[in-house]
Amino acid sequence: MRPEDVLAGTDWSAGPHAYEDEPGVPSTPEVLAALLDGDADRRGEALSDLYLLVHHQGGVHAATAQAVRFAVAALDDPRSLAPVVPRRRYAAGMVPVRAALLDWLASVMGAAAEPEDRRPGYPADVAACRALRPLVYDAAARFRADPDPAVAAGALRAVLACLLDAPELAGHRPAAAGWLRGAFATLDRQARAVAVLALQEWGHDTSQFAGSDPDSLVRAAAAISSGHPGAAEALRAALVAPEVRQRCLQLFPHYGPIMLFHVLPAAVDRIPIDDLAPTLDVFLGTAPPEVYVADWGTRLHARWLSAGQRDRRALLDVIGRRCFGPDAPRHWSDFDARTALADLVTS
Numbered sequence: 001m002r003p004e005d006v007l008a009g010t011d012w013s014a015g016p017h018a019y020e021d022e023p024g025v026p027s028t029p030e031v032l033a034a035l036l037d038g039d040a041d042r043r044g045e046a047l048s049d050l051y052l053l054v055h056h057q058g059g060v061h062a063a064t065a066q067a068v069r070f071a072v073a074a075l076d077d078p079r080s081l082a083p084v085v086p087r088r089r090y091a092a093g094m095v096p097v098r099a100a101l102l103d104w105l106a107s108v109m110g111a112a113a114e115p116e117d118r119r120p121g122y123p124a125d126v127a128a129c130r131a132l133r134p135l136v137y138d139a140a141a142r143f144r145a146d147p148d149p150a151v152a153a154g155a156l157r158a159v160l161a162c163l164l165d166a167p168e169l170a171g172h173r174p175a176a177a178g179w180l181r182g183a184f185a186t187l188d189r190q191a192r193a194v195a196v197l198a199l200q201e202w203g204h205d206t207s208q209f210a211g212s213d214p215d216s217l218v219r220a221a222a223a224i225s226s227g228h229p230g231a232a233e234a235l236r237a238a239l240v241a242p243e244v245r246q247r248c249l250q251l252f253p254h255y256g257p258i259m260l261f262h263v264l265p266a267a268v269d270r271i272p273i274d275d276l277a278p279t280l281d282v283f284l285g286t287a288p289p290e291v292y293v294a295d296w297g298t299r300l301h302a303r304w305l306s307a308g309q310r311d312r313r314a315l316l317d318v319i320g321r322r323c324f325g326p327d328a329p330r331h332w333s334d335f336d337a338r339t340a341l342a343d344l345v346t347s
Contacts, residue, residue: 003077006070007033017063018056028054028063032070035097036079043084047100051087055104060111060121065128068108071101072132072139086150095150102143102154105136109161110253118256130166137162137169144179153186160195164254173202189215194252196222197262210234216241221258224266235267236275239283248288260294268299273307277314284322289329297337304344320345 007029019025026034026049034046054067074080075098083094087103111120112129119126140158143151159176163169180187180195187195192213196206209222211230220238223231238244238259248259255262264283271279280300284291304315322328323338324345331338 001069001073003032003036003070003074006066006073010066010069012063012066015062015064015066017053018059018061019053020063025053028067032067032074035101036074036077036082038079038082040083043082043097047084047087047097047104050104051107055108055111058107058111058120060108060119060125060129062122062125064108064121064125065132068105068129068132068136071105072135074098074101075139075143096148098143099148099150099154102140102151102158105140106154106157106161109133109136109158110164113161113164113166113254115165115254115256133162133166133169137166137172141172141176144183149186152183153188153191156180156183156187157191160191160198161253164194164198177202177204184209189218190252192218193221193258194255197224197255197258200225207231216244217247217259217263220244220263220267223270224262232270232272235263236271236279238263239267239271239279242286245283245287249290257294260291264291264294265296265299268296268303273303273311276303277311277318280315281318281322284318290332292323292329292337293332293335294337297340300337301340301344316344 010029012027012029015028017028017031020027031046031049031053034042035050037043037046050067054061054063080098080101081096084097084100086095086100108129112126112133114120136158140155140162143155144159146152146155156179160180163173163176177199180199184192184195192209192215196209196218199206205226206222207226207228210219210226210228211234213219213222216234216238219234222228223234228234244259249257250259252258267279268276300315300319304312304319307315319341323341
């Protein structure tokens, strides 16, 4: 279907965007049509509006699924080869509109893959986007080996986002795993972190990335279920690296805050016991208060029970100061990691 056919055949009144009733704000079909305009400035404004209005703050709205259909149709249109300033901050220079649309599709499919308690939109709107994952996957997969690196990377991000939480596409995971491995270095660090967790979830070994990726958080994520000899060190290094601690609360599609929900629990389990106390001392001393919401208290309690006397004393000193001392943040709830450690400091 041609982009014009989507514009003409859709009841846009049934699918408002985030600011539909605001005066002077373009409608969804006006935004979409401008993406293929001959004027570069209009294309740039339309791309900004695509995020600001149709995918506002990473959310899913009534207009989002309708816009997804247009974006898929526009990928094959020759006008999508026109340049535009990309939305992604780390991308330098201009990229084809096709690459920008694939990035946008990846973002929308990532939002649709969030767990039910975190899905950013009304259930019906999210369900409409989830239903389009096979369509988006097929379209993106065709561009995964595009000669333009921005297009190929955007296509892989969209493929990955479609497969995060789509049982109906599970049969495509083996092929996608090969594509991701073959072009791993072309992905940005957020996509690489999501990719290694997805690969692990699909039953693939990610050892090679635990020892080679340039990003500390990606190396740590790759080490979570890795047998690589440097896996424990990758987890330890992530906890003491200032740039990683600053990203503790960074949200990733489907997986949430990877540092808190995935890397930290694995680090407590796998860091050698004699390194665990000094590592946690550094980490808890500068990590945000939300770190105590993660699931690591029970794991640390188990490590303490299995430790020797010297390591028990070292761990107990860190737990007392960082978790229950006068400078420790307030307890959040019964889900606070410190709940499982309270008996250690009161016994």
